[in-house]
Amino acid sequence: MALQENNAAIDLRGVTKTFGELKAVEHLDLTIPRGALYGFIGPNGAGKTTSIRMIMSILMPDAGELRVLGHASALEAKDRIGYLPEERGVYRKMKVAAYLSYIARLKGVAEKGLRERVLSLIERIGLGGVDGKRCEELSKGMSQKIQFLAAIIHEPDLLILDEPFSGLDPVSTRLLREQIVAEHRRGATVLFSTHVMPQAEEICDHVVMVHRGKKVLDDPVDSILRRYDARALRFEPLDASANVGAVTALPEVERCSPVDGGYEVALREGADIGRAMQQVIAAVPVARIEIKRPRLEDVFVQIADDGGRSALDREGRPALVTGTRATVTP
Amino acid sequence: MNKVWLIAVREFVATVFTKAFIIGLLIFPTILAVMAVVGPRLFGDMDYSVKGQLAVIDPAGVVLPQLKVALAEGRSETNVSELIERARSGDAENAAASVLQSFTDLTLVERPPDADVEREKAWLNVEEPGAPHLALVVVHTDAVEPKAGESRLGSYDLYIPSGQDNRVEIAVQGALREAIIGARMGARGLDRDAVSGLVTVARVRSISVSAEGERGTVGGFNFVVPAAFMFLLFMGVMGAGQGMLTTTIEEKSSRVIEVLLSAISPMQLMGGKLIGHMGISLLAMSLYIGLGLVTLASFSLFGLLDLSLLLYLFIFFLIAFFTIGSLMMAAGAAVNDMREAQQFMMPLSIFLMLPWILWMPISRNPDSTLAVVSSFLPPLNTFAMLLRLASTSPPPAWQVWLSIAIGVAGVVATVWFSAKVFRIGLLMFGKPPDFKTLVKWARAA
Numbered sequence: 001m002a003l004q005e006n007n008a009a010i011d012l013r014g015v016t017k018t019f020g021e022l023k024a025v026e027h028l029d030l031t032i033p034r035g036a037l038y039g040f041i042g043p044n045g046a047g048k049t050t051s052i053r054m055i056m057s058i059l060m061p062d063a064g065e066l067r068v069l070g071h072a073s074a075l076e077a078k079d080r081i082g083y084l085p086e087e088r089g090v091y092r093k094m095k096v097a098a099y100l101s102y103i104a105r106l107k108g109v110a111e112k113g114l115r116e117r118v119l120s121l122i123e124r125i126g127l128g129g130v131d132g133k134r135c136e137e138l139s140k141g142m143s144q145k146i147q148f149l150a151a152i153i154h155e156p157d158l159l160i161l162d163e164p165f166s167g168l169d170p171v172s173t174r175l176l177r178e179q180i181v182a183e184h185r186r187g188a189t190v191l192f193s194t195h196v197m198p199q200a201e202e203i204c205d206h207v208v209m210v211h212r213g214k215k216v217l218d219d220p221v222d223s224i225l226r227r228y229d230a231r232a233l234r235f236e237p238l239d240a241s242a243n244v245g246a247v248t249a250l251p252e253v254e255r256c257s258p259v260d261g262g263y264e265v266a267l268r269e270g271a272d273i274g275r276a277m278q279q280v281i282a283a284v285p286v287a288r289i290e291i292k293r294p295r296l297e298d299v300f301v302q303i304a305d306d307g308g309r310s311a312l313d314r315e316g317r318p319a320l321v322t323g324t325r326a327t328v329t330p
Numbered sequence: 331m332n333k334v335w336l337i338a339v340r341e342f343v344a345t346v347f348t349k350a351f352i353i354g355l356l357i358f359p360t361i362l363a364v365m366a367v368v369g370p371r372l373f374g375d376m377d378y379s380v381k382g383q384l385a386v387i388d389p390a391g392v393v394l395p396q397l398k399v400a401l402a403e404g405r406s407e408t409n410v411s412e413l414i415e416r417a418r419s420g421d422a423e424n425a426a427a428s429v430l431q432s433f434t435d436l437t438l439v440e441r442p443p444d445a446d447v448e449r450e451k452a453w454l455n456v457e458e459p460g461a462p463h464l465a466l467v468v469v470h471t472d473a474v475e476p477k478a479g480e481s482r483l484g485s486y487d488l489y490i491p492s493g494q495d496n497r498v499e500i501a502v503q504g505a506l507r508e509a510i511i512g513a514r515m516g517a518r519g520l521d522r523d524a525v526s527g528l529v530t531v532a533r534v535r536s537i538s539v540s541a542e543g544e545r546g547t548v549g550g551f552n553f554v555v556p557a558a559f560m561f562l563l564f565m566g567v568m569g570a571g572q573g574m575l576t577t578t579i580e581e582k583s584s585r586v587i588e589v590l591l592s593a594i595s596p597m598q599l600m601g602g603k604l605i606g607h608m609g610i611s612l613l614a615m616s617l618y619i620g621l622g623l624v625t626l627a628s629f630s631l632f633g634l635l636d637l638s639l640l641l642y643l644f645i646f647f648l649i650a651f652f653t654i655g656s657l658m659m660a661a662g663a664a665v666n667d668m669r670e671a672q673q674f675m676m677p678l679s680i681f682l683m684l685p686w687i688l689w690m691p692i693s694r695n696p697d698s699t700l701a702v703v704s705s706f707l708p709p710l711n712t713f714a715m716l717l718r719l720a721s722t723s724p725p726p727a728w729q730v731w732l733s734i735a736i737g738v739a740g741v742v743a744t745v746w747f748s749a750k751v752f753r754i755g756l757l758m759f760g761k762p763p764d765f766k767t768l769v770k771w772a773r774a775a
Contacts, residue, residue, distance in 0.1 A: 147589070
């Protein structure tokens with residue numbers, strides 16, 4: 001079915017890319033609405049970068065169709081797209097401000113007022129004073145921030161970031177995260193790939209996971225976490241020396257093991273989580289008890305371990321996975 | 331087009347405003363100037379003199395007196411202008427001998443006519459500080475008068491210590507030549523000076539006649555001009571080609587390429603780089619052409635140059651530049667570093683050496699089959715046709731335009747191929763491709 005013009009920032013239908021024998025991306029369908037903040041996750045070699053390169057029209061798909069910002073190719077909208085590639089670099093001999101100005105000009109920014117804009121962005125990202133330095137003089141983290149600025153200097157409608165946090169220290173990671181959120185608030189559609197699940201969980205509205213070239217997950221983060229089949233409780237006994245043997249003996253409980261000053265209770269399959277919680281409270285007086293919140297990382301690891309085989313439902317839609325079992329989305 | 335222009339400007343500025351470029355640009359004229367001034371002092375024989383002992387066995391005893399005279403004359407002041415005149419008159423060998431003699435201080439050691447040659451040879455290897463034993467000459471008995479029943483004259487045997495400077499040998503031979511000729515003429519009652527006067531015809535300087543008038547022909551001008559134009563073409567093409575190869579590899583290895591490709595298409599990048607480096611080459615060529623024209627004007631030789639050659643240089647430069655430059659850029663895109671680029675550069679470099687190999691044959695025989703065929707084989711045709719145009723026998727106009735047409739077709743083909751390879755190669759990392767893979771890329775893209 002041919003792609004119709006719609007309001008999506010990115011729309012992919014059956015996109016496939018093969019390198020020799022390797023199917024890097026296979027029949028990828030993906031729709032990212034305008035203004036959304038999407039995380040693109042998947043293990044190494046899953047096809048994230050190839051997909052992004054096809055979205056950017058740096059690579060051409062072997063099959064399938066795509067639309068970017070309403071155009072049949074990103075080439076037609078390059079000036080409205082900001083891109084931070086995974087393999088990134090700068091002109092080492094160029095001065096920072098000159099480099100940013102050059103990229104901005106290539107992105108269609110007018111020369112008037114550009115210098116001021118460049119300086120203000122450099123200041124905003126905490127690198128005031130480096131504008132006159134050569135890019136080769138910057139540390140890796142500083143260089144990465146400059147590369148991020150190169151991606152947003154033209155205030156793009158669509159911002160695509162391939163592994164933006166790789167190699168950054170925690171302070172720089174936080175700063176960059178704030179900048180990404182700020183771009184989203186400005187109105188940009190953001191798609192970023194990452195291995196760092198807590199960041200994806202924290203920032204994204206929606207997560208798409210690919211594995212071995214196929215999409216295995218495409219859901220809002222809240223939905224994923226809500227529907228995740230949590231079969232674990234965490235509690236802290238009121239008395240640290242309390243005997244938790246009674247908890248282990250409960251029929252709903254598979255095992256109880258100490259974790260971080262408290263205990264984690266793994267429930268048997270099919271256990272009623274509310275009843276199990278009441279049983280635990282009855283067995284041991286607790287200071288605090290909670291359902292162990294599912295984390296995106298768990299989903300990621302499980303799907304990756306499972307090879308993504310069981311991650312799609314009968315209609316080919318992504319399904320959620322727990323352990324070795326897939327929970328079919330309704 | 332605006333983005334292509336931006337890339338072109340960046341390439342131009344990033345190259346031209348570097349110390350390396352400025353030094354590289356000035357180094358050639360500087361070397362020429364330094365060589366012109368210092369070279370003769372540095373490499374000339376001005377401070378060299380042949381000094382030592384020369385042993386002579388002259389069984390007939392007729393050459394030895396003449397040799398003494400020749401060596402005595404050699405020590406005297408030499409009239410330089412006379413030497414030059416002799417060289418111009420075709421008597422270069424004698425002139426050279428005279429020059430050498432003027433720096434010669436040979437002490438003659440007369441050996442008995444019946445001396446044992448074998449024993450005398452041992453003398454050559456006897457060390458004598460301040461007066462080295464340079465050579466042993468054994469004059470043939472028939473050096474002046476032929477043997478009975480023969481018409482052919484003899485000469486002499488020359489023995490020298492091993493490892494000796496060849497200038498000693500040249501000096502001794504020059505002196506012996508003078509002495510033997512003097513002895514032969516004396517034996518026949520001839521006046522040496524009179525005979526020299528009879529056999530010497532001064533070489534005249536020709537007058538070049540043209541529609542504009544006539545002037546003294548500048549020796550070597552017609553030989554130097556084709557070489558100069560070929561050098562300009564070669565420098566312009568290779569300098570830019572090397573620059574494009576290097577910058578493409580640098581952009582690829584520093585991974586800035588993907589950032590660029592998010593803003594521009596590979597074709598815009600390639601186009602911008604081509605235009606930028608073309609500007610760099612034209613700047614360098616203009617500087618050298620300007621220097622050349624100023625030099626010609628300062629020697630009042632400006633009128634000797636056919637200025638239409640500059641137009642042809644520009645046309646053939648564009649053809650050669652786009653052909654070689656695009657191939658170089660494709661090579662740069664296909665590899666990961668300069669070391670890997672060598673596999674593609676090697677055959678290209680060998681091919682580009684052909685114009686230098688064919689320079690002399692084409693310049694000397696601009697209408698030969700080799701010259702004509704070379705004029706139609708791209709990318710060699712640009713160099714060959716320019717050599718022919720600058721030669722004394724320019725080709726007919728139809729050949730020039732056919733060569734240009736073939737060159738343009740070659741440009742279209744190579745730019746098409748290079749663009750395909752460039753587009754795919756830019757994002758290919760890892761094992762560098764072979765030629766078969768490059769062809770596959772060109773078909774696939």
